[in-house]
Amino acid sequence: MAPLLTTQKAYINAKGKGKRKADDIDIDDDDVQQPKQKRNKQRVLLLSSRGITHRMRHLMNDLETLLPHVKKDSKLDSKSQLHLLPEIADLNNCNNTLYFEARRHEDLYMWATKTPNGPSIKLHVQNVHTMDELKMTGNCLKGSRGIVSFDKAFDETEWGKLTKEVFTHIFGVPPLARKAKPFIDHVLTFSILDNKIWFRNFQIMEKDPLQPNGPPQTSLVEIGPRFVLTPIRIFEGAFGGATVYSNPEFVTPASVRSAVRHARGDKYRQRKEAQEETSKRKVLRKRDEDALAVSKVFA
Structure with missing residues (x-):
């Protein structure tokens, strides 16, 4: 309704005709379209x-x-x-x-x-x-x-x-x-x-x-x-x-798990190297048997 009345007012002002002036035409506030508020439509x-x-x-x-x-x-x-x-x-x-x-x-x-x-x-x-x-x-x-x-x-x-x-x-x-x-x-x-x-x-x-x-x-x-x-x-x-x-x-997380596996592998390798080193030391400290050794006397 409001756009129609606005158009009528513009027409009357342009022609200068009519029994009533354009300013005398009342337009209800309810008929005027208010700007819509922006709604939050987040889904x-x-x-x-x-x-x-x-x-x-x-x-x-x-x-x-x-x-x-x-x-x-x-x-x-x-x-x-x-x-x-x-x-x-x-x-x-x-x-x-x-x-x-x-x-x-x-x-x-x-x-x-x-x-x-x-x-x-x-x-x-x-x-x-x-x-x-x-x-x-x-x-x-x-x-x-x-x-x-x-x-x-x-x-x-x-x-x-x-x-x-x-x-x-x-x-x-x-x-x-x-x-x-x-x-x-x-x-x-x-x-x-x-x-x-x-x-x-x-x-x-x-x-x-x-x-x-x-x-x-x-x-x-x-x-x-x-x-x-x-x-x-x-x-x-x-x-x-x-x-x-x-x-x-x-x-x-894959890098963290890989680092943990490498740390466990390094620990295992160090333990094996220590065992080999101990075996070598035992071999080097072993003495040769003399003539009075038990294995030769009671042979």
């Missing part, structure tokens, strides 16, 4: 590769419980066809992807990606403890939104700022998510220590459990899960592309 696709262990699977279930805007998909058959993940995210109407990649010896890697154009962050997941393992006393309602808190160390480096931005889109639950509840009762914290990202989840307690009828007292109680992320590389595109950041301090 996350959560999936993994084949070969994950039970602990990894339970960790994914915990993340799905904490993030109501997550959509879980079936496992990806091939680990070498990561270029298919942006297409899968597009089919599921998701603009973020959390992909857990399992390797040999229970090594777990996580990809945090903005689809379809990137960037992508590859991280090594360590020290995983799920909610069932921790058995904390705290609890939060399923579907509730959480406050995402970052350490100030994220703003000190370029890779930290980029990681903070990507994690904000992935772990920040939109207020109008389909499964989200309209209240906040827990805090998701990300802290940097020893160039590693430490994840913790705390429940917001409004009252002291020991004094339920006492004055309100806000406190935090950890409820899990918890894990540690080591950044490996940051790529410009989705699951590939030019390398934006590479962690020079990261050592692959």
Whole structure:
């Protein structure tokens, strides 16, 4: 209705005709189209590769419980066809992807990606403890939104700022998510220590459990899960592309296991060399038998 009245006003002003002036025409404020507010439409696709262990699977279930805007998909058959993940995210109407990649010896890697154009962050997941393992006393309602808190160390480096931005889109639950509840009762914290990202989840307690009828007292109680992320590389595109950041301090788990095997091999070799040296010394210290030796007298 408002565009029609506006057109009529412009026509009357141009022609100068009509029984009423153009300024006398009233336009209701309700008919005027207000500019639409930008909505937070973040959706996350959560999936993994084949070969994950039970602990990894339970960790994914915990993340799905904490993030109501997550959509879980079936496992990806091939680990070498990561270029298919942006297409899968597009089919599921998701603009973020959390992909857990399992390797040999229970090594777990996580990809945090903005689809379809990137960037992508590859991280090594360590020290995983799920909610069932921790058995904390705290609890939060399923579907509730959480406050995402970052350490100030994220703003000190370029890779930290980029990681903070990507994690904000992935772990920040939109207020109008389909499964989200309209209240906040827990805090998701990300802290940097020893160039590693430490994840913790705390429940917001409004009252002291020991004094339920006492004055309100806000406190935090950890409820899990918890894990540690080591950044490996940051790529410009989705699951590939030019390398934006590479962690020079990261050592692959395979290299660590190889160093342990070499250390065990060196220890075994040193022990064998010591035994040979002892045998040689015994041979050199052995004396020749004289005429009064027991073996010759009683021969």
